[in-house]
Amino acid sequence: xxxxWFEDHVILEKPITTNNDDAxxxxxxxxxxxxxxxxxxYRSRGVxxxxxxxxxxxxxDDVISQPSIKVIFREDYPNNLLFSxxxxxxxxxxxxxxxxxxxxxxxxxxxxxxxxxxxILIMIKAILKL
Numbered sequence: 001x002x003x004x005w006f007e008d009h010v011i012l013e014k015p016i017t018t019n020n021d022d023a024x025x026x027x028x029x030x031x032x033x034x035x036x037x038x039x040x041x042y043r044s045r046g047v048x049x050x051x052x053x054x055x056x057x058x059x060x061d062d063v064i065s066q067p068s069i070k071v072i073f074r075e076d077y078p079n080n081l082l083f084s085x086x087x088x089x090x091x092x093x094x095x096x097x098x099x100x101x102x103x104x105x106x107x108x109x110x111x112x113x114x115x116x117x118x119x120i121l122i123m124i125k126a127i128l129k130l
Contacts, residue, residue, distance in 0.1 A: 036062040056082055068106040071114070074098075
Protein backbone atom coordinates (compact mmCIF):
# COMPACT_ATOMS: atom_id res chain seq x y z
CA UNK A 1 0.00 0.00 0.00
CA UNK A 2 1.20 3.50 -0.76
CA UNK A 3 0.09 7.02 0.07
CA UNK A 4 0.75 9.92 -2.32
CA TRP A 5 0.91 13.54 -1.13
CA PHE A 6 1.37 16.49 -3.51
CA GLU A 7 2.36 20.08 -2.69
CA ASP A 8 2.95 19.10 0.92
CA HIS A 9 4.28 22.47 2.03
CA VAL A 10 0.66 23.41 2.75
CA ILE A 11 0.74 20.98 5.70
CA LEU A 12 4.40 20.11 6.23
CA GLU A 13 6.03 23.53 5.96
CA LYS A 14 8.73 24.49 8.45
CA PRO A 15 7.82 27.18 10.98
CA ILE A 16 8.40 30.70 9.70
CA THR A 17 9.56 31.96 13.08
CA THR A 18 11.94 30.49 15.67
CA ASN A 19 10.10 32.19 18.54
CA ASN A 20 9.24 29.36 20.98
CA ASP A 21 6.27 31.37 22.30
CA ASP A 22 4.65 31.83 18.91
CA ALA A 23 1.50 29.70 18.42
CA UNK A 24 2.43 28.97 14.79
CA UNK A 25 5.89 27.77 15.83
CA UNK A 26 4.46 25.51 18.54
CA UNK A 27 1.88 24.06 16.14
CA UNK A 28 4.52 23.33 13.46
CA UNK A 29 6.89 21.75 16.00
CA UNK A 30 4.14 19.47 17.27
CA UNK A 31 3.13 18.61 13.72
CA UNK A 32 6.76 17.73 12.93
CA UNK A 33 6.86 15.30 15.89
CA UNK A 34 3.55 13.70 14.91
CA UNK A 35 4.57 13.40 11.24
CA UNK A 36 7.92 11.86 12.15
CA UNK A 37 6.24 9.22 14.30
CA UNK A 38 3.60 8.62 11.62
CA UNK A 39 6.29 7.98 8.98
CA UNK A 40 8.17 5.57 11.24
CA UNK A 41 5.04 3.68 12.30
CA TYR A 42 3.55 3.37 8.82
CA ARG A 43 6.85 2.38 7.23
CA SER A 44 7.26 -0.38 9.84
CA ARG A 45 3.91 -1.75 8.61
CA GLY A 46 4.91 -1.63 4.94
CA VAL A 47 3.03 1.53 3.99
CA UNK A 48 4.98 3.64 1.52
CA UNK A 49 4.78 7.39 1.07
CA UNK A 50 5.32 9.41 -2.07
CA UNK A 51 5.79 13.02 -1.06
CA UNK A 52 6.03 15.47 -3.95
CA UNK A 53 6.71 19.17 -3.62
CA UNK A 54 8.35 21.78 -5.84
CA UNK A 55 9.96 23.54 -2.87
CA UNK A 56 11.45 20.85 -0.62
CA UNK A 57 13.54 23.40 1.32
CA UNK A 58 10.26 24.63 2.84
CA UNK A 59 9.33 21.18 4.19
CA UNK A 60 9.93 19.75 7.66
CA ASP A 61 13.38 18.21 8.07
CA ASP A 62 12.06 14.65 8.53
CA VAL A 63 10.38 14.78 5.12
CA ILE A 64 13.87 15.00 3.59
CA SER A 65 15.91 12.95 6.07
CA GLN A 66 13.72 9.88 6.69
CA PRO A 67 13.08 8.44 3.21
CA SER A 68 15.74 5.99 2.07
CA ILE A 69 14.86 6.39 -1.61
CA LYS A 70 14.66 9.86 -3.10
CA VAL A 71 13.65 10.69 -6.68
CA ILE A 72 14.84 14.19 -7.49
CA PHE A 73 14.05 16.16 -10.60
CA ARG A 74 15.82 19.41 -11.50
CA GLU A 75 16.42 21.44 -8.34
CA ASP A 76 18.02 24.85 -8.05
CA TYR A 77 19.52 26.51 -4.98
CA PRO A 78 18.62 26.21 -2.07
CA ASN A 79 16.73 22.96 -2.71
CA ASN A 80 19.75 21.18 -4.22
CA LEU A 81 21.64 21.64 -0.92
CA LEU A 82 19.19 19.24 0.76
CA PHE A 83 20.22 16.25 -1.32
CA SER A 84 23.99 16.42 -1.68
CA UNK A 85 27.08 17.79 0.01
CA UNK A 86 29.01 17.41 -3.22
CA UNK A 87 29.22 20.58 -5.36
CA UNK A 88 29.36 18.61 -8.63
CA UNK A 89 26.22 16.62 -7.76
CA UNK A 90 24.43 19.83 -6.80
CA UNK A 91 25.40 21.30 -10.17
CA UNK A 92 24.01 18.22 -11.94
CA UNK A 93 20.71 18.72 -10.10
CA UNK A 94 20.45 22.27 -11.48
CA UNK A 95 20.91 21.05 -15.07
CA UNK A 96 18.78 17.89 -15.31
CA UNK A 97 16.62 17.97 -18.45
CA UNK A 98 12.84 17.55 -18.22
CA UNK A 99 11.63 14.07 -17.22
CA UNK A 100 15.11 12.98 -16.10
CA UNK A 101 15.51 12.29 -12.38
CA UNK A 102 18.35 11.47 -10.04
CA UNK A 103 17.46 8.52 -7.80
CA UNK A 104 19.34 8.18 -4.53
CA UNK A 105 19.04 4.90 -2.65
CA UNK A 106 20.11 5.73 0.89
CA UNK A 107 20.18 2.05 1.90
CA UNK A 108 22.76 1.03 -0.73
CA UNK A 109 24.37 4.36 -1.62
CA UNK A 110 23.48 3.86 -5.29
CA UNK A 111 22.79 6.93 -7.39
CA UNK A 112 21.44 6.65 -10.90
CA UNK A 113 19.50 8.57 -13.51
CA UNK A 114 16.01 7.56 -14.60
CA UNK A 115 14.03 8.84 -17.57
CA UNK A 116 10.37 7.88 -17.55
CA UNK A 117 10.24 4.20 -16.65
CA UNK A 118 13.65 3.34 -18.14
CA UNK A 119 16.73 3.18 -15.94
CA ILE A 120 19.78 4.62 -17.65
CA LEU A 121 22.40 1.88 -17.67
CA ILE A 122 25.34 4.07 -16.77
CA MET A 123 25.08 4.64 -13.05
CA ILE A 124 25.82 8.15 -11.99
CA LYS A 125 28.06 6.96 -9.17
CA ALA A 126 30.40 5.49 -11.77
CA ILE A 127 30.39 8.77 -13.68
CA LEU A 128 31.00 10.76 -10.52
CA LYS A 129 33.47 8.17 -9.18
CA LEU A 130 31.64 8.03 -5.84
